[in-house]
Amino acid sequence: MTKNTFTPIHFIHKSLKYKFLLIILYLCCIVSTTTILPAQIAKTVKKTSEGTEFWVCFQENSWHHALERVGKMKLTDQRGQEMYVEDRSISNFELFLSSDTTTRVRIEIVGLRYKLDTLVIGGSVRRLKIPSSAEVTGDGTLQPNAVRITSDSPISVTCLNERGSSTDSYLALPSKALGLEYYTISYHSTPTNDLVPHMAIVATKDSTIVKITPSFITSRNRPAGVPFTVIMNKGDVYQIAASNMQGYTKTERGTDSIINPDISGTRVQATKPVAVFSGHQCADIPMRVPFCNYLVEQVPPVNSWGMHFILGKFAKRSSYAYRVIAATNNTKIFENSVLVKELQAGQMYENSSAGPRNIMLTASSPVLVAQFSHGYLGGVSRTDGKSTYIRGDSIGDPMMLVVSPTQQFLREYRFATPKTSFTNWRHFINIVIPSSAIGSLRLNGRVLDTVRNYPEFVGLSSYVCIQADIPFGVHTVKADVPFGLYSYGFATNDAYGNMIGQGFDEIEEIRDSLPPTFERRNLDKKINLVIRDDKSTDKGLQSIRIISAVGLAAMYGNNYIDQPSINPGTPQYTMFVRPLNGFVKGKMEIEAKDLAGNISTYTLDYDGTNFLGALEEKPVPDLSKITETWLWGSYVIASSQYHTLNNVQTIGSTSVTGQFEAESGSPLGLGFRFNKYVGSSFSVSLKAEYLPCSIVLRGRDSLLKRVYDSVTNQYLNYQEAFVLQPTLPMISFSAGLEYQLNQLLYTFVDIQSSIILSKSAESYRQIESPLSYAYAQSGTRELPISNTGLDQVKMLLLSANAGIGIQKKIHPHLVLFGETSFNYTLHSLLQNGYGEWNYSSLRFSLGFKTSF
Known part of the structure; x- marks a missing residue:
């Protein structure tokens, strides 16, 4: 018989294994802090409409597909006087680029093999023409006509699409502001009109799968409400146009209702970020009110929509229209505090004649809002000072601009008017700002003249709307608080409009x-x-x-x-x-x-x-960052315990000639906790837990003998072992710190003191081999022995605990949380002279916490 001993190398390997696990988990917590924290900071730093990469396109404007209708035409003023002759056969596409610092800019159109490197001087706006061949023509096919704009430093981009006196502009969104889900917004058409609403999708990555659910039958006979899929590569443009035939739907009473061609509410879902554009080839607004004009806007993704909007009336116009698109069911829309509509996902509400007033729009869930100017003959007819009868406003054409939610306002804007003063253009801005901040407004570095540009309150809100007439050129507007800014212009028979910029924070995270x-x-x-x-x-x-x-x-x-x-x-x-x-x-x-x-x-x-x-x-307390209130909670603990023994030959009254080995268990426990925040991110935690120490201790006899086995007709080794099964119930008390990484995640470190309530153990002898042998007293391989006390085990234990947690508020006063942690006992469980018993555990907790 030989003595069975563990080599020093084997012990060191087993002992360091679990210490190494503790170090790894602690480093993971540190890595979690360093990798998650920037994401938290990114949420507090505004994503704006400036960036270093943009993907844009230029869609069909006016009668591109019917050139025989396009040519030189005479334009007249409201008194019938001929003004000039325009050529509608030529497209004009322009980019307006601005930056705070001088930067290099690159423009590329893969399908045209077009490349341009240029400079944008800091503090100015650079105006660049794009080849007319970049126009996206037709629909239902992939075209490599996307325009990619990159820069070394952040820039802002405004795009102009013009064909004769059919013009509109839009603010380009940087790649960082793009998303995976969109709803389009446009305007409807008169049935059988060749000029229809349309949309376009630009892929920014290869192998992008795009699912499109049209809201109206397309010109390629894609039915409404039936999704279809397109696979796109980087730089591809996919254009969709509505059919120019009337559609029908059932009313609540079961009768047929006519639907005019309209792609508003078309849903776009993509596996990778895409850019989405929506508008109309030439729309009458309101329908059948002359004259039509091109409409276009780049549509923000759903995750940047908002619930609070201010719509300012347009200068020189007596009315306007607006539309609202919802992304979630049961979205309530309020106009100046009056409920006007409840929308389901993808549905639209329109006020086609809002009148000469400023409006506050609010919604119960995030929505997309677009504002439209009326056509040349829209508005109220009147007689001028010379008794000449003037039909409607007799200025400008329809244009479309996306309205920025007040949550996404910025403090500073730079822009350029995208048209010259040719054909008597007049340029305007609408400023939406809290009334308390009017005095901080600066236009081109000067205090805004509020006598000439009189602020008008918007309903009962705290916002005012200010209109200002501005000259052609480059302008800056600043204030001490975030405000909204929109640029637009009217000629006798033309118009343009767009917001100047906004943030793109995810609104749903704001509490x-x-x-x-x-x-x-x-x-x-x-x-x-x-x-x-x-x-x-x-x-x-x-x-x-x-x-x-x-x-x-x-x-x-x-x-x-x-x-x-x-x-x-x-x-x-x-x-x-x-x-x-x-x-x-x-x-x-x-x-x-x-x-x-x-x-x-x-x-x-x-x-x-x-x-x-x-x-x-x-106020309802924010349970993720409460600074004034104690929190309490309860949780269950599932643990996987690890025990290692070295040179342990005696436990209790049981001694073996070899040494004891440990078989770990996975017991369940219960805990209670209390938290108190001591800053914006740190909190002190106190915990009390009940968790038994589950283990089987097996001490093999080192003496072996040979016995005859009648089953196998062989002599086999015979060996017995002492087996101890202690429960070691423990009550633990801990104190530590928690650090809030963001609204969802936190990390923590605890020092824990545990008291072992009972040190008794069941004990028995067991025949380990051969398996066919049994004790005569019991008839089994196990022979019970009286319970023994584990006197060598310490009653008080000290351990360290580190981990990471996730939490979710499900009610104003209730938070669910889950934690994973690693607990390591800082010393041996045995008293000196009896060997080493190291103990650690991997813990998973699930529970709730609430305020007193």
Whole structure:
């Protein structure tokens, strides 16, 4: 018989194996911090419309496919006077490039083998012509006509598409702002008109699979609502045009309803980022109102849409149209706080004649909004100072611009007017800015003249809209706060328009943490209360409730009300409060709650002469970054435990001539936790856990003997072992730090102290070989022995724990979380002189946390 011993090399390998696992996991936590943190920073740094790579295209403008209709034509002014002759047979495509710093720019069109290297001087706008052969003609086929623009430093790009007096422009979106899902927005056509709405898709990567679901039958007879797939390579353009035939749909009453050709609401889904463009070859707006004009915009991806928009009326125009597209079901649309429509995914709402007013649009879910100017004869007819009758506005043509959500406004813009003053062009800008920041506005470095350019409030919102007449050239507009900027222009028979820039943050990540506000306006013998939930991150009001009223009455308009009635999602509500008797004291308490669960309570006191108000706010705590509130929670623990023993020959009262080995287990446990944030990202954590130490200890006899096996008719080695099965239940207490990587992920480190509650173990002898042998006393291979106590095991253990967690808020007051961590005991479980027993575990936790 030989003594079975572990070699030092084998022990070192087994011991370092688990220490190495601890180091690896800890490094993973550090790597997670260094790799995830930039993504978090990227969410706080604005993605803007500037970039170093752009993919654009130039679609068909006017009667490209019917050249016999195109040629020189005379244009007249509103009094019938001939002005000039234009040639519609020639396309004019231009790029307007600007940058803060001087940078090199490269332009490439693969299909035309066209390349151009040029410089853009910092602080200026460079105007470049693109070959007319770059026009994307026809539809339903792949064409390598995409224009790729790259630069060494960030630039902004505006594109102009012109054929005679059919013109429009659009803001190009950089590659970093592109997405995987889009809905198009355009305008409808008169049936049988050869000029139809169209769209285009540009691939930025090879082997891009694009699924297109048309909203209207296409000119290639692709049916509405039936998706089809196109495989595109880098630089390909795929253009789709609507059929010029009427469509039909069923109304809620089951009757047929005519649908005019329109691709608005067409859904585009791609496996890799694509650029999407939408517009019309030449649209009448409103339909059948002369004259038509080319429309185009590059469409933002769904993840950059917003819920809060300001539409400013156009200079020199008496009305305009706008359209709204929804991406999710049950999206409510509010116009100046009035519910006008509830949309399903892909559906559209249109106001074809919004009148000469500024409008605040809000939605319960992210939407896409486009604004359109009316045609030359659109608007209100009038008589001028010479008693000449003028039909409509008699200026400009239709144009289309995408409206930026207020959440995506910027603080600074640079742009150039994309047309010269030829053919009496007039250029304008619309500025949308909070009224409190008007004084910080600078146009070309100078304070904006608000006497000449008078700010007009937009409904009950805190925004104003300012129109400014600007000359041809390069302009800059700056302010101390984010604001919106739109550039447009009108000639007698032409128009263009586009937003100047915006951010492209993912709106859905922005949280509504602000309670509704109350504004009081003192009137004669009553007050006007305006209840708001209309900031850029607000979701709108859910309810308004009069908690109590003594001596005061509430009114809506001229009618007394018991309780206010609102549509959930309404951004503002206005009401009046007056005393029932002018000289009697009174009191009213009003509660306003928004859709995010934030609550404000306003107490109004009337002393017989004056009104006094007091506001109490109750915001819903953000459980991912709470700085004022303790959190508590509970969780279950699943663990995989690892035990290594070295030179352990005696445990309890059991000794073996060889040494004990360990077989690890995977027990379940339960924990409770408490957290308190000590900064914007760090929190202190306290935990209490119950987790048994699961193990089987096996000590083999080193003495072997030979026995006869009647089954195999051979002499075999005979060996026995002592087996101990302790449960070692432990209660652990830990303290540590958590670091919030972003709204979803966090990492943590704990120091843990554990108390072993019981050190008893079941013990028995076991025949290890041959397997056919059994004890005569038990009839099995196992012979129970009385329980033993593991006196050599320490009662108090100290360990370190490190890991990473993920959390998701499912309710304003409830967060679910999951964690994975590695726990390593910093010392042997055995007292000195009895060998080494090293213990570690890989843990997985799942639970909840909430606030007190």
